[in-house]
Amino acid sequence: MARILVTSAIPYINGIKHLGNLIGSQLPADLYARYMRQRGHDVMFLCATDEHGTPAELAAAKAGKPVAQYCAEMHATQAELARGFGLSFDHFGRSSSPQNHVLTQYFAGRLADNDLIEEKSERQVYSHADGRFLPDRYIEGTCPNCGYDKARGDQCENCTKQLDPTDLIAPHSAISGSTDLEVRETKHLYLRQSQMRGALESWIDAKTDWPILTTSIARKWLNDGEGLRDRGITRDLDWGVPVKRGEQDWSGMEGKVFYVWFDAPIEYIASAQEWAHANGRSEAEWQSWWRTDKGADDVRYVQFMGKDNVPFHTLSFPATIMGSGDPWKLVDYIKSFNYLNYDGGQFSTSQGRGIFMDQALEILPSDYWRWWLLSHAPENSDSEFTWENFQAGVNKDLADVLGNFVSRVTKFCRSKFGETVPDGGAHGPAEAALIADLTQRLRRYEAHMEAIEIRKAASELRAIWVAGNEYLQAAAPWTLFKTNPEGAAASIRLSLNLIRLYAVISRPFIPDAAVSMMTALSTDDDSWPDDVEAALSALPAGHAFSVPDVLFTKISDDQRDEWQARYSGRRA
Numbered sequence: 001m002a003r004i005l006v007t008s009a010i011p012y013i014n015g016i017k018h019l020g021n022l023i024g025s026q027l028p029a030d031l032y033a034r035y036m037r038q039r040g041h042d043v044m045f046l047c048a049t050d051e052h053g054t055p056a057e058l059a060a061a062k063a064g065k066p067v068a069q070y071c072a073e074m075h076a077t078q079a080e081l082a083r084g085f086g087l088s089f090d091h092f093g094r095s096s097s098p099q100n101h102v103l104t105q106y107f108a109g110r111l112a113d114n115d116l117i118e119e120k121s122e123r124q125v126y127s128h129a130d131g132r133f134l135p136d137r138y139i140e141g142t143c144p145n146c147g148y149d150k151a152r153g154d155q156c157e158n159c160t161k162q163l164d165p166t167d168l169i170a171p172h173s174a175i176s177g178s179t180d181l182e183v184r185e186t187k188h189l190y191l192r193q194s195q196m197r198g199a200l201e202s203w204i205d206a207k208t209d210w211p212i213l214t215t216s217i218a219r220k221w222l223n224d225g226e227g228l229r230d231r232g233i234t235r236d237l238d239w240g241v242p243v244k245r246g247e248q249d250w251s252g253m254e255g256k257v258f259y260v261w262f263d264a265p266i267e268y269i270a271s272a273q274e275w276a277h278a279n280g281r282s283e284a285e286w287q288s289w290w291r292t293d294k295g296a297d298d299v300r301y302v303q304f305m306g307k308d309n310v311p312f313h314t315l316s317f318p319a320t321i322m323g324s325g326d327p328w329k330l331v332d333y334i335k336s337f338n339y340l341n342y343d344g345g346q347f348s349t350s351q352g353r354g355i356f357m358d359q360a361l362e363i364l365p366s367d368y369w370r371w372w373l374l375s376h377a378p379e380n381s382d383s384e385f386t387w388e389n390f391q392a393g394v395n396k397d398l399a400d401v402l403g404n405f406v407s408r409v410t411k412f413c414r415s416k417f418g419e420t421v422p423d424g425g426a427h428g429p430a431e432a433a434l435i436a437d438l439t440q441r442l443r444r445y446e447a448h449m450e451a452i453e454i455r456k457a458a459s460e461l462r463a464i465w466v467a468g469n470e471y472l473q474a475a476a477p478w479t480l481f482k483t484n485p486e487g488a489a490a491s492i493r494l495s496l497n498l499i500r501l502y503a504v505i506s507r508p509f510i511p512d513a514a515v516s517m518m519t520a521l522s523t524d525d526d527s528w529p530d531d532v533e534a535a536l537s538a539l540p541a542g543h544a545f546s547v548p549d550v551l552f553t554k555i556s557d558d559q560r561d562e563w564q565a566r567y568s569g570r571r572a
């Protein structure tokens, strides 16, 4: 039994996530965590909401709520949607937790002790009307280059010129619209990532088993332009983790908070601590996942994320961990994803484009989405959600293949033998061939799941479902029954057992349907089919079952057209 720590990139708090976000980290992380648990490993699966920063403040202001209340409510919403999609977190924490406050301040203190923090003075725009410093992108004005009147203080969207806020003509606050702005001197802390470059490079060089997508992004950031730049870790904001050096006040940093990119990944650790506190576990128990001096040296740590998050997880967060000089656990494997696009364009939270987690669950159960998204995971390139493709995947794989097999077998058995596993007959060459084929495919499925090759695993699982259908079609027990009822009984007995096998191995992908299949078979034997032949006689003759409700309903063309129209515009 191995100990496996799994984290998914933590979703930002400013709204409900779309399906592109879901397949970019949380859903594949759940697939892997579920599979590893089923294979008997000790798994700790952590996630959280990422709650600090200006976008959270602005979203709260737009909703007319204090930011703390907004975050608490949105966390509850995101947690409920995660449950709706069957995401099996051991803990779904919050980066605003007291545990993360203390840990973030602790890490900053350790980095300062190790001479990896530098204080710098900079000039930043202060808005009197807003009573705050404005991040560059929250200052708008006219581009001096092209005359576009909605250029942002960091860049002009129209001509793509990189700008400083002071370059803008007629600058104003993007928050209040006020033009009462002033450039003021302010001090910030910088993490001296440039000092860590050599250590990070050797560490990444040693990760020869990582996906190319992960290491190529890491190397690009490590080597591009000026190389790994020092990065500001503080902001002039109210909402966030107050800047402290461990437990001590930090002179000159009063009223400032840590920058969200610095505290967010530390929440992976804090989430384990929150888990311990919420479940009456000891400090030693959460530390055994995170401290190599306290048991975590035998932990395998796997992270899941979209490609936009790779730089933070391959460079910035490891710089924090290594720079602390403490024996914290570093990641062992990073699985990263390209983007899922939506119907000829991109999913966009800010533009409300695409289908969002709450909308998806309103129209179909989560297994439909889980199957389609996972079997189309954007692993080697971007992939695209279209309603035609979604309809085809659901109807073919889930309804025609898996659902139809379950329905035909249980209904035929009920009509000819009653609702118990029938007795009589024996396996012949067709059954032996099926068992050999399933064994080979199942071993490949296991290898793909171990390697987190999600599309390959899904396609092998689909092939395993297809093999059962082909066997049934060829065995044709409904014909055989007339001349050889014992032979028909043997073939149906095997097929009923195959439903149990399908339930067990499909569970990481479609957990709810797996439960329905197990319930219909009146069994809680969810042992993994290490030996396929033995697994196909787990339910003995005489074992009672019931015919389940339809597992998967087909998506009609009318439904498809209606949903496509409904979700084509902006989300309200």
Ligand SMILES: [Zn+2]
Pocket (backbone or CB within 6 Å): 143, 144, 145, 146, 147, 148, 151, 156, 157, 158, 159, 160, 161
């Ligand atoms: Zn411009």
